[in-house]
Each structure stands twice: as structure tokens, then as C-alpha cells.
Amino acid sequence: MTLTRRTFPGFAALFSLPLAWVLLLMVVPYAIMVAVGFWTRQFPLFYPDFQFGNYAQILADPQYTTVILRTLKIAALVTVCALLLGYPLAYFLVFTIRSQKVRNLLYMSVIVPLWVSYLLRAYTWKIILGTDGALNSLLVSTGLVSAPLDIFLYNQTAMVVTLVYIFVPFMVMPLFTVLDNIPRRLLEASEDLGVGPFMTFWKVIFPLSLGGVVAGATMTFCLSFGDFVAPVLVGGPDGTMVANLLQTQFGAALNWPLGSALATLVLALVLILLQLSSRLDRAGRIDL
Amino acid sequence: MTSSPIVALDGVAKRYGAFVALHETDLAIAEGEFVTLLGPSGCGKTTTLRLIGGFEQASDGRIAIAGQDVTESPPYRRPVNTVFQDYALFPHMSVAENIGYGLSVRSGRLEKTERRRRVAEALALVGLEGMADRRPGALSGGQRQRVAMARAVVRRPRVLLLDEPLSALDVKLREGMQVELKRLHRELGITFLMVTHDQTEALALSDRIVVMREGRIAQIGSPTDLYDHPATPYVADFIGAANLLEAEALGREGDVCAFRLVNGATLRSRRREAAGATTGSRVTLGVRPERMMAARPETGAANALDCIVMERLFHGDCLRIELAPEGGGKPLFAELARTALPATVSAGSRLAVHIDPDDVMVFDAGGGK
Numbered sequence: 001m002t003l004t005r006r007t008f009p010g011f012a013a014l015f016s017l018p019l020a021w022v023l024l025l026m027v028v029p030y031a032i033m034v035a036v037g038f039w040t041r042q043f044p045l046f047y048p049d050f051q052f053g054n055y056a057q058i059l060a061d062p063q064y065t066t067v068i069l070r071t072l073k074i075a076a077l078v079t080v081c082a083l084l085l086g087y088p089l090a091y092f093l094v095f096t097i098r099s100q101k102v103r104n105l106l107y108m109s110v111i112v113p114l115w116v117s118y119l120l121r122a123y124t125w126k127i128i129l130g131t132d133g134a135l136n137s138l139l140v141s142t143g144l145v146s147a148p149l150d151i152f153l154y155n156q157t158a159m160v161v162t163l164v165y166i167f168v169p170f171m172v173m174p175l176f177t178v179l180d181n182i183p184r185r186l187l188e189a190s191e192d193l194g195v196g197p198f199m200t201f202w203k204v205i206f207p208l209s210l211g212g213v214v215a216g217a218t219m220t221f222c223l224s225f226g227d228f229v230a231p232v233l234v235g236g237p238d239g240t241m242v243a244n245l246l247q248t249q250f251g252a253a254l255n256w257p258l259g260s261a262l263a264t265l266v267l268a269l270v271l272i273l274l275q276l277s278s279r280l281d282r283a284g285r286i287d288l
Numbered sequence: 289m290t291s292s293p294i295v296a297l298d299g300v301a302k303r304y305g306a307f308v309a310l311h312e313t314d315l316a317i318a319e320g321e322f323v324t325l326l327g328p329s330g331c332g333k334t335t336t337l338r339l340i341g342g343f344e345q346a347s348d349g350r351i352a353i354a355g356q357d358v359t360e361s362p363p364y365r366r367p368v369n370t371v372f373q374d375y376a377l378f379p380h381m382s383v384a385e386n387i388g389y390g391l392s393v394r395s396g397r398l399e400k401t402e403r404r405r406r407v408a409e410a411l412a413l414v415g416l417e418g419m420a421d422r423r424p425g426a427l428s429g430g431q432r433q434r435v436a437m438a439r440a441v442v443r444r445p446r447v448l449l450l451d452e453p454l455s456a457l458d459v460k461l462r463e464g465m466q467v468e469l470k471r472l473h474r475e476l477g478i479t480f481l482m483v484t485h486d487q488t489e490a491l492a493l494s495d496r497i498v499v500m501r502e503g504r505i506a507q508i509g510s511p512t513d514l515y516d517h518p519a520t521p522y523v524a525d526f527i528g529a530a531n532l533l534e535a536e537a538l539g540r541e542g543d544v545c546a547f548r549l550v551n552g553a554t555l556r557s558r559r560r561e562a563a564g565a566t567t568g569s570r571v572t573l574g575v576r577p578e579r580m581m582a583a584r585p586e587t588g589a590a591n592a593l594d595c596i597v598m599e600r601l602f603h604g605d606c607l608r609i610e611l612a613p614e615g616g617g618k619p620l621f622a623e624l625a626r627t628a629l630p631a632t633v634s635a636g637s638r639l640a641v642h643i644d645p646d647d648v649m650v651f652d653a654g655g656g657k
Contacts, residue, residue, distance in 0.1 A: 183376065188341075188370075189377075192363050192370045193443065204378060
């Protein structure tokens with residue numbers, strides 16, 4: 001499309017700000033990050049350089065690979081749990097609730113927690129799972145255990161629980177949208193052709209909702225992958241995730257080049273994931 | 289109807305809260321019939337079809353299909369299949385997968401080779417042999433329609449339900465598909481129950497038409513029956529077209545009955561329903577536009593109305609003339625052969641229309657709505 005003289009000023013006025021925003025706050029910082037990843041550090045200073053020492057160190061040191069693998073594992077677990085919780089919920093909202101009013105109300109109740117500070121929501125679980133927390137009080141008062149247990153908090157399970165709670169709306173939203181867009185006629189057609197509700201789900205509803213599954217899983221995975229609050233609040237000594245490592249490199253360890261290299265790796269991982277997910281999504285895209 | 293009906297509605301009603309979509313209705317459809325539910329939107333025809341298909345639960349009454357009470361059965365346990373208005377093809381499946389869908393489940397499980405044979409057969413039936421691997425999204429409207437038909441008949445239902453099957457097609461295609469539907473009905477030999485708001489479609493295809501209005505059956509009959517002997521002015525106007533004239537019965541003269549119109553003119557009817565009109569009662573007369581004949585004004589032609597021509601519309605095969613009766617009254621429409629009217633007769637001319645007493649339909653007093 002060629003721009004005519006007449007529309008150009010308007011076009012420039014409209015898009016210069018967002019363009020500047022993207023350039024200054026995204027492209028330039030990413031460029032800096034990638035560049036610094038090749039620098040060398042001679043404590044306490046960094047020198048511009050072009051060498052792969054930082055990457056070599058990350059890949060050679062089991063400390064880093066362990067944390068990266070753990071982060072992948074936790075993110076995957078969070079994604080699977082969020083899907084197992086979010087799908088039935090979205091299905092229930094779309095297909096079981098008949099009243100539009102009740103449906104919107106329940107949907108909002110899933111979304112509303114997003115308006116509460118993320119930190120607060122993570123902190124809630126510290127209160128619930130702690131030794132003198134709500135869960136222990138309940139167990140003790142019902143007599144199921146004699147004394148408060150300290151097994152709930154400060155481990156990877158607590159992290160998964162917390163992250164699932166925080167990110168499940170990001171799973172429910174795309175699932176709700178995609179399920180809500182499936183024409184009811186298709187379900188009627190399936191039943192009309194002698195197929196009961198169970199097989200109708202597996203043969204019609206689920207395949208047509210794959211786009212939402214991919215979108216929700218991608219969001220949940222990426223958000224969990226980059227999280228650094230849950231490890232600090234409810235994760236134990238073996239709860240460190242990649243984002244915490246990054247924080248350390250830029251903070252306490254004062255090793256920006258290594259931190260930048262690590263951040264570039266994380267970015268690459270996430271980008272590969274997004275690429276895969278959009279391919280999956282395109283392969284399964286269907287015109288309804 | 290001597291044999292037991294394939295579909296029987298017994299006092300079936302459907303209510304949504306205070307709104308009544310279908311009042312208590314009885315309907316029996318014979319095996320092999322092509323029956324059409326005809327009426328304007330909101331008349332209850334689609335509700336009736338959906339009740340039979342199992343997509344709605346009846347508020348009252350019983351529904352039997354092939355002798356089985358299916359009132360409480362879900363759609364997947366009824367021996368009927370539906371061609372949906374918007375086809376409702378599964379977008380993630382190929383044409384062949386769509387058609388074979390109903391054959392792969394428990395209730396209709398078949399050997400794989402048998403399944404493939406049946407799908408191929410159904411594809412051939414609707415003339416889509418080369419399209420088996422296409423996705424519905426890559427098909428034209430007419431082709432989708434054919435896939436929907438094939439998918440619905442492949443399970444060999446006892447009754448095929450068709451919900452406005454041709455409404456999404458353009459006019460030319462629709463006429464072609466009408467012939468196709470008729471052929472399919474003959475070849476398959478199963479019962480067709482179709483919903484439509486298009487009276488020409490209903491007249492062309494049906495063995496019997498069920499005219500519906502405001503959640504009730506207005507009249508059931510063969511197309512010729514409904515056309516020649518409509519029971520109410522509503523049916524007269526819905527099946528074909530009718531000029532409806534308010535009149536007062538004057539009395540009998542032999543086998544004809546005379547009626548006075550609001551402008552003072554007199555029309556006579558020789559039809560059997562005219563005999564019932566008591567002198568002085570208010571009635572509605574119905575005259576089909578195509579049954580009017582042009583006569584010279586003031587020649588004293590029997591059973592004629594003197595009118596002023598208001599518009600002369602050329603319709604290709606005929607002329608459509610809008611007429612204002614002299615002395616007042618609602619305007620009339622007449623359909624005349626092209627040759628029946630000299631070119632000199634145009635807007636403003638005087639024209640008498642002659643109507644055979646056999647063509648003056650009489651509807652009961654108070655039935656003018």
C-alpha cells in the first residue's frame with residue numbers, strides 16, 4: 001500500500017508514538033541485552049567484547065541447567081494443572097449454564113482476581129499453606145492431624161499450586177471464548193447423527209477448541225516460566241527458577257554479561273515455544 | 289390414512305414460560321409421505337420439527353416415531369436425521385468424514401469397508417463423487433447442501449427432517465435443488481418432513497402441506513386442496529395470493545349466492561361453501577388474481593366489477609394490474625394474460641374484471657383477519 005501525500009501526516013501522527021514506544025522500550029533494550037551477553041566481566045566492571053564465554057559457562061555449569069530444567073518442569077506442571085482445572089470450568093460455563101446472566105457473573109468471578117495485585121494473590125497462599133495457616137488450622141480442628149504440619153509450604157508443590165491459582169484465568173479466558181464460538185448447531189447435528197454427549201465432546205467439541213487450548217497453554221506456560229515471585233514466597237530451597245537466577249546475576253552477583261546471556265537464552269526458549277504454538281494453532285485453525 | 293403413521297403428534301405443545309410456541313397439536317404423517325410445515329416465521333413450524341428431532345422437549349403431549357414413543361428420547365436415540373438450515377457441517381472433517389460420522393459410533397457401527405461403501409453411495413446419490421476429501425470450507429453453498437443431505441440419509445433414517453433446507457441458496461440453485469429433493473424422496477422412499485416459509489417450494493414438493501399460524505395448524509391438505517379450497521382467508525392468501533373483499537350475503541338464487549361489496553357492487557358465488565352464508569351475514573370473499581378476466585366496462589358482463597386501472601406491471605409471462613373498484617373499497621390485483629389487455633389500457637383507464645362464480649371463494653363471517 002502506498003501512502004498518499006494527503007494521508008501521510010495523519011498516519012505519522014497516529015503511529016509515531018506507538019512506533020517510538022516499541023523502538024525505545026522493546027527493540028533497543030533487547031538489542032542491548034543481546035549485546036551485553038557477549039561482554040566480559042572483570043569484577044566489578046564489564047567490558048564490551050564479543051565472546052561466547054558466558055554461554056559456555058551457563059551450559060557447562062550444572063547449577064544453571066538444573067534451574068532451567070526445573071523451570072521448564074514447573075511451567076509444564078502448572079500448564080497441565082491449569083488446563084485440567086480450566087477446561088471443565090470453561091465447558092461448564094459455556095454449555096451447562098443456561099442463563100446468560102449467571103454465566104457472565106461466574107466468568108467475571110474467574111477474571112476478577114486479576115484485578116487484585118499479583119503479589120497479594122501469591123502471598124495468600126503463604127497464609128493458606130503455612131504452619132499456622134488456614135489449611136493446618138482446618139486439619140487440626142477437624143482432628144485429622146494432631147499438630148500443624150510444615151509439609152505444605154516451601155516446596156515445588158506449593159509453587160505449582162500458587163502459580164496455577166494465579167494464572168488459571170489466562171487458561172480459562174481463551175477456552176471460554178473458543179468454546180462459546182462453537183455453533184450449538186454442530187452439537188445438535190452430532191446428536192442427530194446418533195452420537196451421544198460423551199463422543200460428541202471428543203469428536204466435535206474438543207477438536208474445535210484446540211485453538212483455545214494452545215493459546216491458554218502458551219500463555220500459562222510462558223507466564224509461569226518467567227515467574228520469580230512464587231519461588232521467593234512459597235518455594236523452598238530447591239525452588240529457584242530461572243527468573244530468580246537472572247535477578248541474582250543483575251543484583252547480588254553483579255554479573256550483567258552472564259545475566260544477559262541467560263536472559264537471551266530464556267528469550268530464545270520462549271520465542272521457540274511461541275513459534276511452535278502458533279504453528280500448532282495454524283494447523284488446527286478452522287473456519288467455523 | 290389406513291396404516292399406522294410413521295410420525296404421530298398427540299396433543300403436543302411447547303411453552304417457553306408464558307410464551308406458547310406451539311399450542312396442543314395433533315398431527316399424523318404416513319410412511320413415505322413428503323409433508324411440509326408451512327408458515328411465516330414464528331408460526332411454530334420449526335418448533336414442531338425440533339420437537340420431532342428431539343432438540344426440544346415437549347411441554348405436553350406425546351410424540352411417536354415408527355410406533356415408538358420418543359417423547360423423552362434424546363436426538364441420538366430417534367430414528368430420524370436432520371438437514372439443518374445452515375447445514376451444520378463439521379468444519380474440522382472432510383466431506384467423507386462428515387458423511388461417515390454417524391456410521392462410526394456405537395449405535396450405527398459398521399465394518400470399515402461397509403462404512404466406506406455407504407459413504408461412497410451417499411456421495412454418488414447427491415452427485416459429489418470427486419469431493420470426498422474436501423473440507424466443508426472449500427465447498428460452495430449448493431455443495432454443502434448436498435453434503436448435509438448425504439450425511440442425513442446415510443444412516444437410513446425412517447424420517448428425514450429438513451429445516452428450511454433451501455433457504456440459504458440463491459434462486460436458480462434453489463429451483464435445481466427442488467428437483468433434487470423430489471428425486472431423492474422418490475429414490476429413497478422414506479418420509480420427508482420439511483419446514484419452509486416459501487409457499488412455492490411447499491406447493492412444488494409436498495404430498496401434503498401443513499399450514500401453520502401462531503402456534504397452531506391452520507389447515508392440512510394436498511397442495512391442490514389448499515389452493516382450490518382454502519379454509520380461511522389466511523390460508524387463501526398464504527397459498528398463492530388472494531384478493532380479500534368484505535361483503536354481505538344477499539341470499540340465494542338457485543345454485544348461486546349473491547354478495548354485496550362495500551361499494552355496492554354484487555358478486556355471485558357458485559361454490560359449495562357459499563351455500564352456508566345466511567342472508568345478511570358478513571363474509572369475506574376471496575378471488576385469486578389469476579382467476580380474474582378483463583371485460584369491457586359497461587357491457588353488463590355477468591359477475592363483473594367496474595374498476596379504474598391504477599398500475600399496469602409487466603411480469604414477462606403475464607400482466608399484473610392494480611385496480612381500484614369504482615365506488616370505493618380496497619384495491620385489487622389481477623393477473624392477466626399479456627394478450628388479454630390492449631396496450632391502450634393503462635393507468636387511469638376504466639376496466640371491468642369478470643370473475644366466474646366458481647372462482648369466488650367465501651369465508652365465514654368474522655374470518656376476515
